[in-house]
Amino acid sequence: MQEILSDLRLYRRLIVIQIRGQMQYKLNIVIDILTYFAVTGLEFVTMLLYFVPFPTMLGWRVGEVAMLAAVTSFSFGIAELFGAGIDVFDETIRRGDFDRVLLRPVEALILVASSEFRLRRLGRMTQGMLGFALALVLLHGVDWTPLKLIALLMGIVSGSFIFVSILLLGATMCFWTVQTTELTSSLYYGGREMLSYPITIYHQALQRFLLFVIPLAFGTFLPTCYLLDRPLPMGLPVWVTFLAPVVGLGFASVAVWVWGFGVRRYQSTGS
Amino acid sequence: MLRFYIEVARTAFRRQLIYRWANIAGLITNIVFGIIFSYVMIALFQVRSMAGGYDLKDALRYVWLVQSLVMVVLTFGWYDLMLTIRSGEVVSDLSKPCDFYWYWFSREIGRSCYYLFYRALPTYLAGMLLFGFGAPLPLDWRLWLAFMLSLPVGAMIGIAYRFLFNIAAFWILEARALGTLATVIALVFTGNYVPLPFFPGWLHAIADWLPFSGLMNVPAQIFLGKLTGVPMLLEFLRQSLWLVVLTLIVRAVTTQATRRVVAQGG
Numbered sequence: 247m248q249e250i251l252s253d254l255r256l257y258r259r260l261i262v263i264q265i266r267g268q269m270q271y272k273l274n275i276v277i278d279i280l281t282y283f284a285v286t287g288l289e290f291v292t293m294l295l296y297f298v299p300f301p302t303m304l305g306w307r308v309g310e311v312a313m314l315a316a317v318t319s320f321s322f323g324i325a326e327l328f329g330a331g332i333d334v335f336d337e338t339i340r341r342g343d344f345d346r347v348l349l350r351p352v353e354a355l356i357l358v359a360s361s362e363f364r365l366r367r368l369g370r371m372t373q374g375m376l377g378f379a380l381a382l383v384l385l386h387g388v389d390w391t392p393l394k395l396i397a398l399l400m401g402i403v404s405g406s407f408i409f410v411s412i413l414l415l416g417a418t419m420c421f422w423t424v425q426t427t428e429l430t431s432s433l434y435y436g437g438r439e440m441l442s443y444p445i446t447i448y449h450q451a452l453q454r455f456l457l458f459v460i461p462l463a464f465g466t467f468l469p470t471c472y473l474l475d476r477p478l479p480m481g482l483p484v485w486v487t488f489l490a491p492v493v494g495l496g497f498a499s500v501a502v503w504v505w506g507f508g509v510r511r512y513q514s515t516g517s
Numbered sequence: 518m519l520r521f522y523i524e525v526a527r528t529a530f531r532r533q534l535i536y537r538w539a540n541i542a543g544l545i546t547n548i549v550f551g552i553i554f555s556y557v558m559i560a561l562f563q564v565r566s567m568a569g570g571y572d573l574k575d576a577l578r579y580v581w582l583v584q585s586l587v588m589v590v591l592t593f594g595w596y597d598l599m600l601t602i603r604s605g606e607v608v609s610d611l612s613k614p615c616d617f618y619w620y621w622f623s624r625e626i627g628r629s630c631y632y633l634f635y636r637a638l639p640t641y642l643a644g645m646l647l648f649g650f651g652a653p654l655p656l657d658w659r660l661w662l663a664f665m666l667s668l669p670v671g672a673m674i675g676i677a678y679r680f681l682f683n684i685a686a687f688w689i690l691e692a693r694a695l696g697t698l699a700t701v702i703a704l705v706f707t708g709n710y711v712p713l714p715f716f717p718g719w720l721h722a723i724a725d726w727l728p729f730s731g732l733m734n735v736p737a738q739i740f741l742g743k744l745t746g747v748p749m750l751l752e753f754l755r756q757s758l759w760l761v762v763l764t765l766i767v768r769a770v771t772t773q774a775t776r777r778v779v780a781q782g783g
Contacts, residue, residue, distance in 0.1 A: 274691065281694035285701045295711045295720075296561060299568035304560040366694070429545065436549040443553075447560035 253356050260360035268365050275365050282369025290315060290377050293442065306444050309384030310474055315442040316381050318466045320374030321402045322438045323367055325409030330362035332410065335417035345514050354509055355502070358417070388473060397469045397487050404494025405441075405465020409434065411501035412460065418501075418508035437462050446479050453479055464493040521615060522623040529627030533635075540635055543588070547640045548647075551584040555648050569714030574650050575741055579712050581644030582737050585637035587709060589629050589668070590675040590732045593700055596693055598683035611775060618680065618771050625676045660742060663749060668736040670756050675732055677763040678703060684767075687774040707732040714743070728763055731756035 268275050293315060297308035306314075326333075335358060338344050347357045382388060416430025437460065445453050445467050456463040457480070464487075471478050472487040533540075555577055562573040571579065587593070598621060601607040611617055645651065682699040685692040704710065706729040713724055713734050724730055735756050738744035744752055 278694050281698050285698050288701055288705055289710065292705050292710045295716060296557070298717045299715050300561040300564055302564055303557070304563060429542070431542070432546050432549045436546070436553065439550065439553050443557055443560075447556045449556070452556075 253353050256352060257356050257360050260357075261363050264360070264363040265365060268363075278366035279369045279372070282366045283372050284369075286319065286370045286373040287376070290319065290373060304444060304447050307385075309381050309386075310470075310476075311443065312377060312384055313381035313474065314444065314466065314470045316374050316377030317398070317402060317470050318374075318405070318438060318441040319377060320371055321405035321466050322409055323370035323374050324402070324406040325413070326370060327363065327367040328359065328406070329410040329413045330364050330367070331359045332413040332417050334362055335413075336420045339420045342514065344512070348509075348512075355414075355505060385474075389475070394473050397472050397490070400488070401465050401469030401490045404490040405462060407494040407498045408460070408462050408465055409437070411498045412437065414498075414501040414505050418505045421508040421512045433460060441466050457482075461493045461497055464490045518615070522619055525620060525623040526627035526630070529624040530631045533628055533631040544636060544639055544643075547584040547588075547636065548643050551581050551640065551644050552647065554580040554584075555644070569712070570743060571712070571714055575743070576712070577644070577648050577650045578741055579708075579737060581641050581648075581650075582740055583709055583733060584644070585640040586668070586671075586733055586736065587704070588632040588636045590671045591679065591700060591703055591707075592628075592632075592675075593704075594697070595679050595700075596683060596696060598680060599686040599692055599696065602683075602686040608778065611778065617775065618768055621680060622673075622676055625679075626672070629672045629676075657742075660739065660745070663753070664736055664739045667739050667753055667756060670753075670760050671732045671736050674728060674756070674760050674763060675703075677760070677767045678728070678732075681763070681767050681770065684770055684774050687777055703729045703732060706730065708734045708737065712737075725755075728759040731759050 290312075294308055294312060296303070297311070301307070303311055335344075338347070338358065338361070344354075344358075347354050350357060388394075412430055412434050416434070419430070437456075440448070440452075440456065441462050445456050445463050448456075453463075456467075463479070468478055468482075468487045469490065472484065478484065478486060558573060558576040558580060562568070562576065566572060568576075598607075601610060610620065613620060679696075679700070682692065682696045685695060689695065706724045706727050707713075708724075713721055713730065716724060724734075730752075735744070735752050738752075739749060
């Protein structure tokens with residue numbers, strides 16, 4: 247326990263240093279955040295254009311899909327913010343920098359995760375929040391209950407954990423393949439895209455995959471269903487929504503365990 | 518001189534051949550996104566069978582065509598030129614005994630040809646196999662000729678456009694965010710996310726007059742047989758006109774930019 251706490255303190259310290267560094271170029275960072283916001287916002291609004299010729303998407307109205315996409319975007323935004331160091335891990339391996347990381351008397355994952363922290367990713371989170379507000383307007387409000395709020399917040403955080411875990415699994419593959427495999431990229435970005443629409447539109451096999459293999463659906467889809475009083479997919483009972491933290495942490499634990507296995511097997515690139 | 522540019526293009530083509538795994542990875546990404554958007558279309562077309570003159574089959578073909586062509590016309594995240602400006606390598610390219618723009622243009626043409634064969638064809642074939650929508654009918658040679666004329670114009674518009682936002686690096690050192698925004702705007706208005714025929718009327722009208730329609734939308738509409746006869750000729754004319762205008766702008770800006778170059782020794 248003591249160790250975990252000191253690791254977390256170190257992590258916070260390294261992140262604060264990164265933020266301070268980026269704040270040195272204030273104008274630059276503001277432009278970066280705004281541009282990133284514009285990019286994600288444009289993609290979000292464009293998606294809503296589907297609902298000009300079509301009234302619904304398999305029974306989902308425009309406001310509901312907007313809500314789903316906004317929640318996914320926000321959850322993904324958190325993952326992007328905190329997972330950047332893991333995302334660029336193939337660079338770290340290729341340059342041979344990971345050997346140096348291993349020499350330090352600190353948990354390697356902490357150093358890798360805190361090696362990058364891109365403030366511009368706040369742009370996507372801002373877009374997610376504004377998208378959420380827009381969805382509320384389109385839906386003329388939602389019947390809020392405390393349980394719904396809890397489910398939503400737990401889901402968003404769990405979703406971020408799963409997204410970062412995908413990155414971590416991809417990073418682990420770098421120990422063997424040196425280059426990052428775009429397979430994880432497809433899962434990471436493809437997963438975000440997939441979760442921006444109701445998963446019920448996909449093939450049964452794909453739905454099962456998103457629920458039980460890479461359980462991203464627990465992060466954003468199930469809580470959004472619960473929030474909008476919609477039945478869960480595949481006849482799942484409503485209480486399953488509240489399993490999100492268990493599923494998220496479980497998936498993350500598997501990813502961390504696989505990563506640890508990779509670290510123990512790591513042989514340098516020799517460059 | 519033309520021989521030189523052709524050689525540059527061929528070298529770029531061959532250089533691309535080396536990145537076999539990167540291409541396969543990219544192919545997987547294109548296929549994944551093709552699958553996602555196909556299911557989106559299938560779900561949408563449940564409530565009505567026609568939209569903007571498209572039926573489901575047209576929409577599926579469109580989705581896979583877009584995934585096939587996007588790398589041919591506008592590579593996402595293309596900052597090659599920008600990086601040479603940042604690193605100073607640009608000086609060596611500027612001092613080559615050839616035109617700076619045509620040099621990059623030839624390189625990119627080589628890459629586009631590579632992506633046509635090694636990315637576009639396999640992606641579209643994958644779509645045909647996965648969703649069984651078949652080849653676009655009718656198999657009219659005039660249609661194919663028109664497509665084969667319109668696609669290169671689209672690709673050349675793409676080259677001029679990305680050259681333009683890359684060259685901004687002569688003024689702003691970190692222009693990558695700007696480049697991403699410029700790319701996404703172009704992709705939205707060429708129907709990369711939602712096909713232009715689904716746009717509301719007024720937005721469609723605006724999109725028609727932007728240069729981006731010529732990137733992917735015009736070749737795609739021709740391919741799907743939605744654009745024929747006189748309207749097709751007019752669209753082709755508009756597309757070609759934009760190519761000329763963009764090329765002239767790029768060349769003017771390049772002249773301005775290269776005048777500013779101060780090479781540092783070292």
